Amino acid sequence: MFLKSRKLGILGVGNMGQAIIKALIDSGTFAASRIHFSNRSSGKIEKVKRLYDINAHTTNEELVDNSDILIIAVKPQDLEEAVEPCRSSFRKDQIIISLAAGVEFKLLRRLIPEGHLTRVMLNTPVFVRKGVVGFLSENDLYEEPLRELLSPLGAVIKLEDGDPFEAFTVASSSGTGFIFELMSYWQDWIEEHGISTEEARQIVVQTFLGTAAMAEASQETFEELQNKVTSKKGMTAAGLESMRSLEIEGLMRMSFSKAAQRYRELGRS
Template sequence: MSKKIGFVGCGNMGSSMLGGLINKGFQGKENFIVSTRSEGSRKKLEDKYGVKAVLSNIEVAKESDVLILAVKPYMYKDVIDEIKEALRKDQIIISIAAGIDIKDLTEMIGEGFKIVKTMPNTPALVGEGMSAICPNDNVSKEELDYVCSLFESFGRYEILNEEDFHGFIALCGSSPAYVFMFIEAMADSAVKLGIPRNKAYNMAAQSVLGSAKMVLDTGKHPGELKDMVCSPRGTTIEAVCELENTGFRNSVIKAMDKCAEKSKNM
């Protein structure tokens, strides 16, 4: 039996999740309800996804079996204060906010609620998301399985301990931005070398996509796959050596350390 899934807020991450669920056909569009702050965005959501979109967070909270809090972290307290009286202990409440722990949510909502802390990333929009999931003790195995199937509809997931979320945010939550920068840099170089920009973006993106798929599908260590491309005295090893000389690995590690540190201090 389908559950009514509600989104309180539908910004970049919320719309990525909603779009992924709709595109995958997770359940009928009549089983979704979304709240937004303006009439313009409400109309856009209805037109784009064919779901019920409203201006009332309370209406979403009342109607939902699964409630996804898809607002910015700084808005959580105000939004929960607004909808608190409409929440039920048989609902599954899903948080997607960085920097808000299950303990924080319990203090805001109260004891006895089914809370699942999650962290999806934006590739959910194209069905290739990577999400972390951590339930509290009130969530049953069957309910956790449902949440996992929900997130699996727009990518992959891992069940993690809550303390591992800071590392996950650095590794998966923020990494699409790093990858987009890498694609952009490769395309800029390709343009410099004479390849038209629109072709350069497509070629760079496909190369990254194919390389990632090789890691996932072959199960081989990334270093082994790298070595397969590097011929003795070849072109690739020259590029790899230059990346090493300019601190490519160290830059990635330092950037992720900064990201995780920011997450811990939010």
């Protein structure tokens, strides 16, 4: 209900901005007539207007004036330049959502003096509306509308600041990259056994999709589900024994830690 009477602004309509616009229109969460946007390059303004029939604004200040909820979807390095001219336009009753990876509340508050601030982290499967979206708010005031707004993009998780937010970012955003790495190994092995590239790809995609769908449909733990496909002394058991003796878990944990370390370094810079 809250969203039905509000105007949504998207500041920056690159990859993420457009993925959000598309998901909100396709899901019926927002009518195009209530979505407003601005963008740095004029070429993209024309293209986005043509594609989605939403309201274009030529300045970010004008966009802020016309938004009840504002999603800032510029790269972190462009954030200051994008919002600095709007300082006096922000209002107390606005919900301001920043997608900028690694930009903390302290800096956001310095740039945006008024409004309810929320940080959102999303992963690339949001492009097919199967993402996982983490949010972090200054308080719980708008939790329900935020969930409603973000849910067309995928699963929505409320997070605490600090370690949980960092772990979420690594596991979901870098995690997508890690899973593609595993999918490549799978595909290479299948191809080496005489199956075409196209079919090997199909086998991998379907195995990952099917496994995830089974997990989604079940209340059982991953271990319980795994036990169902693993008969004692069978072939899966032999493969798993090898994975465990090679300490794949330890190697994966090292990759997670490396990504987390880089996340902190990028945040500092």
